[in-house]
Each structure stands twice: as C-alpha cells, then as structure tokens.
Amino acid sequence: MLYISLFVVLVAVTSYRNQLSLAACSSRWAHSGKRAEGSLDSFIASEAPIALRGVLDNIGPLGTKATGAESGAVIASPSKVDPDYFYTWTRDSALTLKLLVDTFIAGDASLQPEIEDYISAQAIVQTVANPSGDLTDGTGLGEPKFEADLTAFTRPWGRPQRDEPALRATTLITYSRWLLANGGRSNVTSTIWPIISNDLSYVGQYWNRTGFDLWEEVEGSSFFTTAVQHRALVEGQALAEQIGKTCPACESQAPEVLCFQQSFWNGRFIVSNINNRNGRNGRDVNSILASIHSFDPAAACDDATFQPCSSRALANHKEVTDSFRSEYAINSGIPEGVAVAVGRYTEDIYFGGNPWYLTTSAAAEQLYAALYQINRLGRLDVDATSLPFFQDLDPTISIGSYPSSSDIYTAVTSAVKAYADGYLSVVQQYTPPDGRLSEQYSRDDGSPLSAADLTWSYAAFITATDRRSSIVPPPWGPSAATVPPASCTGTSAPGTYVTPPITCAVNVSEVAVTFNVREPTSYGETVHVSGSAAALGGWDTAKGLELNANRYTSSDPLWSGTARPLPAGAPFEYKYYKTGTDGVTVTWEGAANRMISVPEGCQRNAVRSDVWQP
Secondary structure, three states: OOOHHHHHHHHHHHHHOOOOOOOOOOOOOOOOOOOOOOOHHHHHHHHHHHHHHHHHHOEOOOOOOOOOOOOOOEOOOOOOOOOOOOEEEHHHHHHHHHHHHHHHHOOOHHHHHHHHHHHHHHHHHHOOOEOOEOOOOOHHHHOOEEEOOOOEOOOOOOOOOOOHHHHHHHHHHHHHHHHHHOOOHHHHHHHHHHHHHHHHHHHHHHOOOOEEOOOOOOEEEEHHHHHHHHHHHHHHHHHHHHHOOOOHHHHHHHHHHHHHHHHHEOOOOEOOEEOOOOOOOOOOOHHHHHHHHHOOOOOOOOOOOOOOOOHHHHHHHHHHHHOOOOOOHHHOOOOOOOOOOOOOOOOOOHHHOOOEHHHHHHHHHHHHHHHHHHHHHOEEEEOOOOHHHHHHHOOOOOOEEEEOOOHHHHHHHHHHHHHHHHHHHHHHHOOOOOOOOOOEEOOOOOOEEOOOOOHHHHHHHHHHHHHHOOOOOOOOOHHHOOOOOOOOOOOOOOOOOOOOOOOOOOOOOEEEEEEEEEOOOOOOOEEEEEEOOHHHOOOOOOOOEEOEOOOOOOOOOEEEEEOOOEEOOOEEEEEEEEEOOOOOOEEEOOOOOEEEEOOOOOOOEEEEEEEOOO
16 A cells, blocks of 8 residues: 555656646746645645656756756756756755655656766766865865756855755665665666765765855755765765775764754754854754655654654744744734645745745655654654644643554544645645646745746655655664764864766767857847857858857856757867847957867767857
C-alpha cells in the first residue's frame, strides 16, 4: 500500500510527458478567477503529474521551458522579466534533483537520464571560476547561481551561500548509495565521488564562516545552512567508508557543526538567522525547511537534529506558522490549530511580502513526516516544549507518553493529519485551474504572483504529498550523531579539491553559441553579430544575428543572442556591428576579427562574453 499513490502519479505522468506544456509568464500572471475545487485527494491526484511535469519542463536541454539551458541545468523558473529567474541555482537544483533521485529509487526509472545529466552539469559547474572564487581553494563552490548555460553569473549578488555544496553532496550521496546496491560502484568512485568530495571539503573548511541565507538576503549564520551541512558530513563519512575513501573533514567537523546547531534554539523556537543585525524576530520557514531536509524515517524524535517529530521542531512549527495568522488578509480570523497561508518570514517585503506555495507545502510536509516517525515508534510523547503545539489540536492533552493503543494517541494523530491536510488545502484553494504554481500568491486575494512555474514550488508540493502517502526517502543516519559535544569549538578542516571528470553518454555534434557583448547604445540603435559561419550570415550584414537588449541597463549595457547550432569543434571568425536608427546604416566595431572554436564534448551550449572593440 505504501507506493500506491506514487504508482498513480507515475502512470499519470507517463501520459503527460509528451502532452502537457505550460505557457511561461511572470509577475501577476493571467488566470481564471475560479480555483481548484473538489476534495483534497482528487486535487492531489490531478496536481501531482502537473507538478512533476513542471519540474521536468525546467531542466535543460529537453525541458519545454528550458530552451537554451545546458544539459542537466535546472532553471528556477522560465520567467525572464519581473523577475528574471532564468538561471540555475545550486540550491534549487540540488533540492529538485533530490526529489527526482528519491522518485527514481522508488521506481520511476525514466528519471535516470535527468539525474546523469545533472551529475555531468555539476562537474562542469564546480570548475567554473566565479565572483565567489574558484576550485583551487574551494571558494568558488559557494557561488549561489550560474547562467543557464553553466557559465559564471558575474553581477552583484548575495554571496557566498554555504548551504549549496552540502545540498548537492546529499543528493549525489543518495544516488550513489543506490548505484552501489545496483552494480554501479565504478561510476560512484570514478565520476561522482570527486564531486561529493569537493563539496564535503568545502563544508569542512568553511562551515563556521558567515554567508548568506537560503533567501539570499541575510549575511550571518543560518539554521538551514548549519542543518544541511551537518547531514552532509554525517552521510559523507558513511559513504566514504563504504567505498574505501576518506573524508577527514566529515569525521572531525560533524560533531562541531551539530554543537553549533544547538545555539539557534532559544527555548521556544528556532532563531533562523544569528550573528547578524537584520532586525527580524527570528521566526522563519528556513527552520521548517531545515527540519524536513533533516528528516530520517528511521530516526527517533531527536531534538539535537530537530527531527520533524521532535519537541523542538513541533514547537517551532507552531511559532512560525502562528506568526502569519495576523499577517495576511487571506488568513483573517483563522484560529490557532487551523492551517493558514505561510510565507517566508513576517518582515518580508519582496513583491510585497506574500505567502509562498513552497513554504505552505513545507508546513504540511513537516507534520506528515512527524506522523510517519510517531507511527513508526508506536507512541506519542508530549513534554513541556511540545505541549502548546498539541494543545492547539486537543486542549485536554497533558504531558505524558501515549501508546498507539490509547484513545488519545488515535485522536491526536488524527488531528495532526487533519491539520497537515489543511495546509495542502490552502495550496489547493489558491492554485489556479490549470495547476500552475508560481512562487507566491497574494496576501490579499490569493492570486498567483512573482515568477511563474517555479521549480521549487512544484518540487515542494510533490515531497509534501509523498510524505502524506508515507512515501519517504532512504535513511541517512542521524542516530549515529545525535549527541553534540559538551562545548563547541570554532574549528575547521583544510580542504582538498580536485577537478572532477566531465562525462557524457554521447558527444554532441552541434552547439548553440550565445553571444554577449556590452556596448552602450542610443535609442533606436541595434547590435548584431556576423561572421564566417553560415549561422551568422557569412559576413552579410543583412543576415547577421540581431541581439536583444532584454537585460540592458545603464550600468550593464548587455546585448545578447543565441545563434543557430554550430558544428562542434568548428573554428570561425566573428565581429559585432550596429545598425542605426534608420535600420540601414552599419557601424562595425574596431580591431581585428574575433576568433572562436566551437567546444567539443558534452556541452550543448557555449557563451562568448565580449566588450565592444572601439
């Protein structure tokens, strides 16, 4: 019975793969006023395949919304304007692929090509020098996002973000364990372990330095970052032992990270960001996301790792979700113990500060995961810390331990399930009829806002509904690392970094080349590129590639365009030119012709980043 709902989803997705295509748009995008209706079960059955299709559509090179993205690159959203999310974030990508790896392990073999493409893409990304640094000392691994073609994003951003290498390591470790159990040891040791090892080295070396949080806004120490770092080190050590490798940083630093993680707990809730002066109250879904990422189906209700069923995690769930009850108009009048729309944190002002689909799904997912653990343990433990949470659901409950045979156990666990269902019902209420999930929905009327077809929104819905059906990821082993040291020390471990091998099943024959050039222009002028290749017009200015100014600003005068695919390995010359306001006058840039050799190997896309030659 455990996998019945997943089977239904997979069958439905099979029929969707070549049928469903969602039109991309952004900001407050058009939809009918009527929203998803029917029972929660029927909504999940219809929305689950749409969500999985939404994830796959945002993965290059075959995703229908990811045109121009490199193979294995997961774009955050197809939205390119207001906001521009057509980039690949290491965090979003790792969380999305963790979902696909878990779904693959559960039986959907069709997802393996996306997983293998992702591995190849991450091997490339690790070698890309970027504003955070490079692989020489590992600093480049903390770069938050890259262009969709896997080249460096060079504009100002909140960097570094130190959760991302840990999240990527966890995803690859999970897949590696499956490979080891299914005859894929050589792939793990030769191809995947070098990527994992680099990430673990980064975590061990830089975990106790500040960085930006997962919302990319606060520089300090983030609970989410610390939690995912601890998990990566623990399971990294186990994998290293399994394949005969070593991870010195894992063994020495995991206890210290766990020790530091306790400092975020203030006795009532998790203060999600510390060592900063952000002026917030500390209640942030950052902490709920950390709990569900730390979820181990074989673990006890452990406070040290903030397992979903732990007293600390449940108390924190109440504090965080209650903070939104008076924050949004759509939550008006909803009492404690009844689900509400959930945002990131109450001081949020991005796009006006609204609830998000992924954060509302996360509030449900923690409760489903907690129920799984409670049911597996066969008892419900209530202490002074968790009592306020449980009293919202049953005012008569008191501190104690209730076996599964008791009436209180049955009543309270049923109430928790109904409470969790309430959060998914909120998602249902504000999901438009076509099932598309944006990033946010309005605090006033629930209409979709910000980036359309957000990959993380779709992934979060799927993981929440999986936990509802008791479909859980493989254990990762916190039971071996739940006792922090008596005192914390700010240690670190020197990292060792190696260039990972870049592999692909078949070398590509053609490469789509994107030309970027920065040149200030006057209104009415247009920048083009031409060259010796036929795809660039063969030096005929009437046939050259016209570039677009979609991202042009006064501070960054970028003109960009992608040529028709060029033969891999082919050399050619090119040069930029402008056409005047009359559309006829041509002005070539100065200096000699530029030269390029189209890359060979795995990459389906390449980028030339130039500055106009006077």
